Amino acid sequence: MVGAGSSGAVIAARATERADREVLLVEAGPDYPPSGVLPSDLVDGTRNSMTAHDWGFSYLPMPGHKPFLYPRGKVVGGSSAVNTCIALRGQPYDYDEWAALGLPEWSFDGCLPALKRLEDDQDVQNRWHGRGGPIPIRRHSTEELSPFQVAFMEACRALGFPACPDQNDPDPFGVGPQPMNKIGGVRMSAARCYLDDDVRRRENLKLRPRTSVRRVLFHNAKVTGLEVETDGKIEVLATNRVILSAGAIATPGILIRSGIGPRALLERLGVDVVSDLPAVGARLFDHPGSLALFVPRTYGFASIQHPLIQTVLRYTSEGSPFPSDMQLQPFSFFAWPGNYMPLVGISCCVGKPRGHGRITWTSADPSAKPLIELDTVTHPDDRACAVEAMELAGQVARTKPLRDLVVPFWPNDRVLRNRAEISHWIEWSSGSGYHPSGTVPMGPEGDPEAAVDGRGHVRGVSGLVVADASIMPTIVSTNTNVTALMIGERFGEWLRDGGL
Numbered sequence: 001m002v003g004a005g006s007s008g009a010v011i012a013a014r015a016t017e018r019a020d021r022e023v024l025l026v027e028a029g030p031d032y033p034p035s036g037v038l039p040s041d042l043v044d045g046t047r048n049s050m051t052a053h054d055w056g057f058s059y060l061p062m063p064g065h066k067p068f069l070y071p072r073g074k075v076v077g078g079s080s081a082v083n084t085c086i087a088l089r090g091q092p093y094d095y096d097e098w099a100a101l102g103l104p105e106w107s108f109d110g111c112l113p114a115l116k117r118l119e120d121d122q123d124v125q126n127r128w129h130g131r132g133g134p135i136p137i138r139r140h141s142t143e144e145l146s147p148f149q150v151a152f153m154e155a156c157r158a159l160g161f162p163a164c165p166d167q168n169d170p171d172p173f174g175v176g177p178q179p180m181n182k183i184g185g186v187r188m189s190a191a192r193c194y195l196d197d198d199v200r201r202r203e204n205l206k207l208r209p210r211t212s213v214r215r216v217l218f219h220n221a222k223v224t225g226l227e228v229e230t231d232g233k234i235e236v237l238a239t240n241r242v243i244l245s246a247g248a249i250a251t252p253g254i255l256i257r258s259g260i261g262p263r264a265l266l267e268r269l270g271v272d273v274v275s276d277l278p279a280v281g282a283r284l285f286d287h288p289g290s291l292a293l294f295v296p297r298t299y300g301f302a303s304i305q306h307p308l309i310q311t312v313l314r315y316t317s318e319g320s321p322f323p324s325d326m327q328l329q330p331f332s333f334f335a336w337p338g339n340y341m342p343l344v345g346i347s348c349c350v351g352k353p354r355g356h357g358r359i360t361w362t363s364a365d366p367s368a369k370p371l372i373e374l375d376t377v378t379h380p381d382d383r384a385c386a387v388e389a390m391e392l393a394g395q396v397a398r399t400k401p402l403r404d405l406v407v408p409f410w411p412n413d414r415v416l417r418n419r420a421e422i423s424h425w426i427e428w429s430s431g432s433g434y435h436p437s438g439t440v441p442m443g444p445e446g447d448p449e450a451a452v453d454g455r456g457h458v459r460g461v462s463g464l465v466v467a468d469a470s471i472m473p474t475i476v477s478t479n480t481n482v483t484a485l486m487i488g489e490r491f492g493e494w495l496r497d498g499g500l
């Protein structure tokens with residue numbers, strides 16, 4: 001197995017529940033076993049870790065713009081070890097959309113057992129939720145909320161949005177606490193929750209950190225091994241079966257270096273073609289995001305001591321067929337260079353973008369970075385959703401509960417009141433929601449837009465499976481970690497029980 005992230009750590013843990021399944025889990029980043037000391041950036045779930053355990057990727061948000069950082073976890077636990085700990089499931093229609101594309105196993109009903117199995121929901125007990133699973137999920141109580149989060153919730157209620165106590169209900173709408181996989185401020189990553197001491201003691205699971213996979217090796221289109229690099233030393237690990245869970249940016253890169261991808265690209269890079277798959281890297285989904293910043297009127301209202309995110313407003317964009325496709329999310333603090341006190345922010349996230357970006361490579365050198373283009377708001381529908389969301393953020397800030405507490409800063413109040421000006425502003429300020437997905441999409445037999453089948457088997461070769469955020473054929477309307485964990489649960493079960 002390649003990659004010990006949100007999907008890979010789960011697959012390794014679940015597959016090795018059966019003693020006759022042997023897994024070697026190869027991970028490029030370092031490992032911090034539970035018995036040792038975890039670096040503070042990985043412990044602290046109240047904010048992201050952006051650079052200390054990162055791949056150093058960047059992306060172009062819009063054509064002609066400057067690149068922005070594109071964080072991806074490089075450590076056992078992957079991006080789940082550095083993320084913001086928002087534990088939102090996809091909505092039923094997200095998975096039913098996959099089923100409608102010809103992948104019946106991926107309907108909401110098909111995914112629900114794995115969504116329940118992965119969680120230990122500490123607040124809500126009903127037929128939609130699981131207890132006792134590896135990932136603890138809880139919501140901040142009102143007493144735990146920062147002053148800005150409280151005021152944001154009141155502002156949304158003042159605009160008429162209902163309270164939504166469980167954002168993981170199958171039919172969420174309104175404002176409420178975010179379900180989060182952090183306990184006492186500590187991030188509950190896939191590494192911590194799935195690769196615990198008991199799992200690591202299994203004789204059939206070997207973890208090999210600080211080892212980077214260069215490519216998969218084939219003979220007559222059958223997997224024969226992995227070419228890996230540890231501390232500058234290159235070696236071949238013989239195997240007839242490989243599962244790639246290196247994430248939506250690295251997995252397609254490994255495929256390309258291995259001869260699997262669009263023929264023209266492989267030939268340009270001088271890589272022998274093993275399987276001509278135009279879908280590899282052709283689409284890159286993400287959630288377009290914009291952030292409006294406000295200056296607090298009183299000192300201490302915003303503080304970097306506060307958890308960054310605690311609550312969310314979910315609502316439906318104008319004319320959308322996807323209920324609650326949008327998120328407005330208050331940021332308790334934002335450090336603006338040169339500003340003596342932190343700002344607060346409202347981030348706007350488009351959940352079901354119609355547009356997409358792409359990922360490509362200019363070199364087959366494993367250390368070469370890919371060219372990532374997101375086109376965040378190129379599609380007019382996505383831009384309209386983003387504009388509407390930013391306008392709503394302005395309205396939220398002008399309600400009685402908020403207007404005496406904060407003043408618009410970036411963009412200013414004039415822009416927030418004018419759709420044309422917002423549209424111009426988001427053209428150059430919108431960016432990624434850090435949810436890359438769909439770069440090696442699943443699809444039924446004969447689907448020209450797919451690279452793998454419904455159980456991740458790569459077309460045109462045998463012995464190779466992809467199982468991570470890359471395989472999502474469309475993007476879910478929510479943050480992607482729980483869906484990546486769910487994918488891990490399903491592939492882990494299939495590997496354990498002989499379904500792969």
Ligand SMILES: Cc1cc2nc3c(=O)[nH]c(=O)nc-3n(C[C@H](O)[C@H](O)[C@H](O)COP(=O)(O)OP(=O)(O)OC[C@H]3O[C@@H](n4cnc5c(N)ncnc54)[C@H](O)[C@@H]3O)c2cc1C
Pocket residue numbers: 002003004005006007008026027028029048049050071072073074075076077078079080082083084085086087088211212213214245246247248250251254434435436468469470478479480481482484
């Ligand atoms: C800063 C940040 C904040 C986020 N916040 C949230 C959030 O709050 N909620 C949410 O739902 N989602 C969030 N996400 C997204 C979420 O974490 C990801 O969607 C999810 O972790 C993806 O899982 P994955 O298994 O596909 O990839 P990853 O978890 O990224 O795992 C891939 C693993 O493969 C390893 N790898 C890559 N290449 C190689 C190679 N060549 N050889 C060996 N190993 C390799 C990587 O080091 C990594 O460990 C965030 C992401 C980031 C980066």
